Amino acid sequence: xxxxxxxxxxxxxxxxxxxxxxxxxxxxxxxxxxxxxxxxxxxxxxxxxxxxxxxxxxxxxxxxxxxxxxxxxxxxxxxxxxxxxxxxxxxxxxxxxxxxxxxxxxxxxxxxxxxxxxxx
Numbered sequence: 175x176x177x178x179x180x181x182x183x184x185x186x187x188x189x190x191x192x193x194x195x196x197x198x199x200x201x202x203x204x205x206x207x208x209x210x211x212x213x214x215x216x217x218x219x220x221x222x223x224x225x226x227x228x229x230x231x232x233x234x235x236x237x238x239x240x241x242x243x244x245x246x247x248x249x250x251x252x253x254x255x256x257x258x259x260x261x262x263x264x265x266x267x268x269x270x271x272x273x274x275x276x277x278x279x280x281x282x283x284x285x286x287x288x289x290x291x292x293x294x
Contacts, residue, residue, distance in 0.1 A: 187195070215223070263270055
């Protein structure tokens with residue numbers, strides 16, 4: 175079964191029909207993902223689940239703390255540095271483009287040497 179027919183096909187369904195296909199496929203994928211998640215959870219040993227829960231909690235707490243810290247700090251110096259870098263890049267576009275080209279050529283040449291002479 176093809177979800178999306180070829181553009182030259184004479185029996186191309188209307189947009190409403192395609193939406194129905196996509197909705198059905200999305201529902202099936204969601205159901206399958208839930209089913210697989212339950213299977214994995216059922217077959218995973220309890221100590222592993224407990225460790226994963228602890229790690230997830232730690233990550234969530236750390237992210238919340240980082241968000242609070244970022245909310246209290248001012249980033250004027252970072253903004254000013256980014257502004258200076260953007261101004262410098264605008265003023266030296268040709269030199270910057272040349273440097274990027276040379277760097278890209280050097281990286282490709284190095285990869286080519288490692289790959290046995292084939293540059294892809």
